[in-house]
Amino acid sequence: MSKIWHPYAQMQNATPNYHVTNATGVLLTLADGTTMVDGISSWWATIHGYNHPHINAAIQAQAGNFSHIMLGGLTHSPAQQLAQKLSEITPEGLEYTFFSDSGSVGVEVAVKIAIQYWLNQGIKGKHKMLSLSKAYHGDTFKAMEVGGDDDFHITYKGILNRDFVLPAPQSTFANADPQVLKQDILALEQMLQQNHQQIAGFILEPLVQCAGGFNMYSPAYLRAARKLCSEYDVLLIFDEVATGFGRTGELFAANHAQVSPDIMILGKALTAGYVGHAATIVQTFVFEGFYGEGYDTALMHGPTFMGNALACSIALAGIELVEQQGYLEKIKAIEQQLKTALLDIKSPFVANTRVLGAIGVMEMTDSKYTKGFVDFAKQRGVWLRPFGQYIYTMPPYIITAVELTKITEVMLAWLAHLE
Ligand SMILES: Cc1ncc(COP(=O)(O)O)c(C=O)c1O
Known part of the structure; x- marks a missing residue:
């Protein structure tokens, strides 16, 4: 029996995990010889697929030089080049990158930066965070506290210190009802008006609250958030750990709204799903807000593996692939295919279907209608892993139309099976 403590699993009665022996392109090969098309990119990270020759070559080249050196007191080209590249491709004004080893830690760093920024300006009492219900920002403690997803963190209800929480925006991504949008924005305005001093x-999460239930909301909300946060001296933080690098159809979700946050977090696809790494990127005024004579105004944070040279080399190679001609068009084609396959579904078991970029979601009327789906899909050569009442796909962007059809057909076949 395996000695691994698996994530999000009741280990007393967890079903055995499928044993992967090879992963190449979008295909996972199992120990029993079967293959599965990966419909969720190893939690939305392997955007270029597995075992990619360009990325493999970058790792080998860097490993032959050195794999890691500390960023305290030392620096190296892969980290410098990646920080430079991120300042070029992220929304305007985001200039300086603090590296860390996972999305959750990237979020912790962003929150620390936001709180200390105001302390450094000599402004007291402004150390609380505003977040949204249905949000998911990771499983470390502060990330849970700015998360609003009780499915993941129900055990800690009553223990977590949630500061200020707004209802998740109700206005839809496309054709938002003006009244609903107005209400969303009014709630934010009132919240900031009353509490901005704290x-x-x-x-x-801009545009799509992923793990909290794939709520897809209006870019107009982001524009309003930008305006109001500037007006009320509140730092605007976009967690693009899930949405970054094309997932919503633009390179970053912020691009749909053409706004720049003050702080942005990237992870997952940043390193193409090869190794864990995150980037917390800030505007110049935020960076300079930590200038001073002593350590009291410096950012006292330093994960051992921040700016790991292998991770940075992978990220640079991955971004080269993203920058290739026609990359966003590929994602648009995935979006179109998902819309055609999923949006018109009529089933008593389905509450709603929605698609944005390379995200396709089938929200069931009850989580009981997802039980047994993983095995059902595996038997048909597809790897999908629902959570709650959501059966969803977020495939690697290299997926072919035929492979994507295999995924959506399994989702549809499941509905027929339920009847
Ligand atoms: C939006 C968002 N932020 C943060 C995280 C946490 O990232 P990690 O699992 O790398 O710690 C996730 C993970 O799913 C996420 O979706």
């Missing part, structure tokens, strides 16, 4: 930052 609020250091507003953290949100």
